[in-house]
Amino acid sequence: MPVISYIDAITEAMREEMGRDKRVFVLGEDVGVRGGVFRATNGLIELYGEDRVLDTPLTESAIVGVGVGAAAYGLRPIAEIQFADFIMPAINQIISEASKMRYRSNGTWECPMVIRAPYGGGIHGALYHSQSVEALFTGVPGLKIVAPSTPYDVKGLLLSSIRDNDPVLFFEHKKLYRFIKDEVPETEYTIPIGKADVKREGSDVTVITYGLMVHYTLEAAKKLAEEGVDVHVLDLRTLIPLDKGAVLEATKKTGKVLIVHEDNKTSGFGAEVAAVIAEEAFFDLDAPVGRLCSPDVPSMPYNSKLEKAFMLNPEKIAVAIRELAEL
Amino acid sequence: MPVISYIDAITEAMREEMGRDKRVFVLGEDVGVRGGVFRATNGLIELYGEDRVLDTPLTESAIVGVGVGAAAYGLRPIAEIQFADFIMPAINQIISEASKMRYRSNGTWECPMVIRAPYGGGIHGALYHSQSVEALFTGVPGLKIVAPSTPYDVKGLLLSSIRDNDPVLFFEHKKLYRFIKDEVPETEYTIPIGKADVKREGSDVTVITYGLMVHYTLEAAKKLAEEGVDVHVLDLRTLIPLDKGAVLEATKKTGKVLIVHEDNKTSGFGAEVAAVIAEEAFFDLDAPVGRLCSPDVPSMPYNSKLEKAFMLNPEKIAVAIRELAEL
């Protein structure tokens, strides 16, 4: 199997699905000739032309709103938001329109659309090119929310998202784009939306996480294994619908849960995961449900020392796991 | 003390503070001659003129964005969003601008501004005049979020919000506007942001809630008292900053916690409250942390039977408390 990067897996998924399904088209800022500022749509305009690889004006509400209209018509738009931080002007179209189209029309209209957005930090992006914005949407019924951590997962989940009949927010951690490579089949495969994945089996402490933090946690786990702490790592992959079964099972596995995410703590998605555990797996718990997250500040600063102070890393994660293991 | 309605308490707070502080001004749709579609700004234009009671064009992003500029200049805008559901077009200005002004400028600029928004349902408002939108903002550091339940609280907290040097989202439950009356002092008083309030002392089950649900819970508690179940009711009043001390104390009080809110369950603010309890009061708990919320559907329908099926009420709350009490 070829070994490719996270971003190449994304490009492949779009390229292949656009070849298979004429209804699929891509729109966003600089997605055409430039192939996207991160190069996720690299080569697509040459293959599929500028009608299906559409450079839009610099207008996020239009990118999503035009997508909603095109999806209603019967196409399958993939909208790229250049940085997740810039999804804000499109929130009205996402929350008032895309998420409610099916419900408000009593199932007669729908919005099969993917909104891709690179999120996350640790790349000197400062306050407005580093944000984790997923928690803005996890409370909005009608949206599916996906945030994969590996090239294999990102390709399989992007294909499922494009084929899904509902709006999917597809969050790609931009630090992962070129950070990791993976074996990815050239043959068609999909990964179902709504299924978490155990990335490491362990018996002492369960970590539930997603995105870049999966890798940092696995690093921490490797180190802790040497100390005799055996860490179980669940990668949510999909945030909404949350794979409750997997969360509860992972909790049962060790009785000690640490939720880790890059987003700030208060009302981050970890809150929902913790709440589900506190409600539905209470009697399986041997210790308080921990959350290790970024601090509650507006976003990570540009200065490298401040950025480092903001970001989680394998060391910080290891400390928190160790503490929990010792309880 | 005069007995006045929730909405009159809001009007009074603005009227008095505009009299005391020339920097305060009101802007929004129909807030002038019409006195607001709910009449919250009734009489203000007559007293303070159209420069300080400004009918804006139908543009929420401008209402907040102009407010941000005016606040930076040194004024104290109170922006009215006609219905909380229509705050979506302003989210970029709230999240990217208002919440980050102080942080990004290293404390040299600020945004002392109140954004008032009537939220909540049960008033035949259908999908777009009924939403609870608070959870969209509780994860955004830099914003304070207030959601009072009584005329006394709403007046005291609105005064504090106007005087606060940071942006405050002030959520008013529109069903409460004329639903309840209360003794409200004519003399100046404030209630600090960030302090929850025990609305009923009890020893069997703790309910943590806010907004309209405070009243429904108190009704349920009254009924349950007759059955011998003694309910402790904590009204959060402020969501951010969360009064953790009060939450933990209320948890300790009974060891059994039910969180109740009108917003849908998944990633509602109850998730954060449950997560705090699961992390910081775990050993005080005698039972799983319950959450009783609206169902995870996009919003409540217009049809009265569907609306009723959506909304919580004292009966549904009583059932959930009873279940918890019996655990």
Add this chain to the structure above:
Amino acid sequence: MRHEQLGLTNEQVLEMYRYMLLSRKVDEKMWLLNRAGKIPFVVSCQGQEATQVGTAYALDREKDWLCPYYRDLAMVLLFGQTAKDQMLSAFAKEGDPNSGGRQMPNHFGDRRFRILSGSSPVTTQVLHAAGVAYAGKITGENPVVLTSCGEGSSNQGDWHEALNFAGVHKLPVVFLVENNLYAISVPLNKQLAGENVAARGQGYGMPGIRVDGNDVFEVYEVMKQAVERARKGEGPTLIEAVSYRLTPHSSDDDDLAYRTREEVEEAKQKDGLFVLEKYIDEHELWTDEIKEAMKQEIDTEITEAIKFAEAAPHPDPADLSKHVFAR
């Protein structure tokens, strides 16, 4: 005669009138039902029927699409909806083709007639229209898309983004702004910098045309040209039709708080329905019998629609959670 110069037959003129009258009467009945406590909410088309009929008449009602707003009753009736549909919606019954009773009345959406489901937050549909037209263009089916909104709504950011997008891609969209001089209580001079919406067309590289919205022939004529232009691939047109809202903003409004009875009475003299009736009378396009029969027919149609809708079943409360997602 004017209508002949426009290529309209006598029968067509009578049909135009019929739809204007039907709309007016359905609307009037809704107010009565509301005042009688039978339906919770009304928002009217009264005073704007000439604009709406002139518009819909210029479109291909077998092929073209509508992204209308809440006052466009006459438009959707011409596209195929019936008085019965309106009453099912007003009573929020299961059979409501727009939303199965989930949305407020006048939140149109009907797959049968290519009327895309709309929401309450104003102006979002204007972007959907661009999306539908874009999809129609790249699939080669090329329907013309008519989208409309109030003049107040034309100040929203989405409106700008939509006109610009459609202008860039020369999409077959006609942007109609129904200027009724008020956005709820806010008069033109506080809404619009230029008093004139049509003047904005130039900035988007498209014709901007202002017409007398009370003159169904003038609207039809200009609309016809715009539709032809769109059909030929020459791009979008902006049309501002000026008329007046003869009712309060909605059943929750009290318009005498912001405009005088005299002003409303004066506007009634120019009412497009009245103007067309006079035209038909003067040119003797009908006999008294035909006229009477038409009125009778409409009355019967509405009476039966109300009877049917009142007796029709409510949606099943168990269906509250249906149609959040596809499956």
Add this chain to the structure above:
Amino acid sequence: MRHEQLGLTNEQVLEMYRYMLLSRKVDEKMWLLNRAGKIPFVVSCQGQEATQVGTAYALDREKDWLCPYYRDLAMVLLFGQTAKDQMLSAFAKEGDPNSGGRQMPNHFGDRRFRILSGSSPVTTQVLHAAGVAYAGKITGENPVVLTSCGEGSSNQGDWHEALNFAGVHKLPVVFLVENNLYAISVPLNKQLAGENVAARGQGYGMPGIRVDGNDVFEVYEVMKQAVERARKGEGPTLIEAVSYRLTPHSSDDDDLAYRTREEVEEAKQKDGLFVLEKYIDEHELWTDEIKEAMKQEIDTEITEAIKFAEAAPHPDPADLSKHVFAR
């Protein structure tokens, strides 16, 4: 001579040139520092200095306000910031007056000079400008507010809402659009329906004027009139200054992916800095000594600024959580 007709002294022309050159040189140095791996990011003013200097020169730099965008280096230098300030920001040091190293370079904000802190999401500042002007107007202090953005950004909804708001209230704002023909990779014809931003002025009831942004005198002349108009209470003006971005979009961009080397070379021939230098040469407004001395001075200034900034302290990581709220 042209500058005399505009009331500019020889000294002023030299000062204009000095600031254009200073900006250019600071900018060029940043690229070198970036390529040397010393600073992570650069976004340039190169090619737009004439526009910016002509603009700032027409304002009252002791009283007026700026809500600029990320290319406006020359503007903020004229308002009082220094090369040292820029380097502190580029190195993200504690002493950076804009943000204490929290924001990327060119995210200007400086209370000392009434430069309102800006963010990365484009066009939000245009609404802030309207808010500052509104506040200045109702307090009677009436500063003129200059706000700017790129032509791509002028398609955002906030831009529309801001121009309309300012138009309605005849606010003393000058809206500058620096049209450099590209929004990252997207050329004008894919961004703008009309090729011409100035044409939009009419739709907001304000003059819309297009100038050669390479001609500092033309910009100054038109700007002067707009500022006078604003100062006299006659309302806002829209000015579109056309020039060219001589560098890639930012240090992360590769502009040859979307434009030819020849095109860039051709634009360099029209470079406003070059044009002004020729004008000064031709009219012998300086001697070779003065010219050389100026260049020398600037070089020294920048070299020292870099030395200072490199040696300056980083912000204290412990301050990460400072300035989220007032206390």
